Amino acid sequence: MADEPQQVSWFMLQRDWEVVDESGSTLGRLTEVLGDEERDIFDGIRYRAADGSEVEVHASRVKEIDEGRVVVSGEAESGETGEG
Secondary structure (H helix, E strand, O other): OOOOOOEOOHHHOOOOOEEEEOOOOEEEEEEEEEEEOOOOEEEEEEEEEOOOOEEEEEHHHEEEEEOOEEEEOOOOOHHHEOOO
8 A cells, every 4th residue: 555654664763753653643753763773672662752851762672664654552651751
């Protein structure tokens, strides 16, 4: 189907991509990709939520990477925010 999003590698992630939950609700905008490109180790992402807080999401919660958006499972937990 032409309307389906194109899945891409984590190497393609770009700042300001939309971050959504599994229901499609917007959580925020991507601010940082966490990992080591040279060793191909993806640790997760960091995004800015609507309230301005920075939320870190472990790679195990990143369910899908489509061109222009990242789908994550579960809700943000306070333990995942900030430095981490």
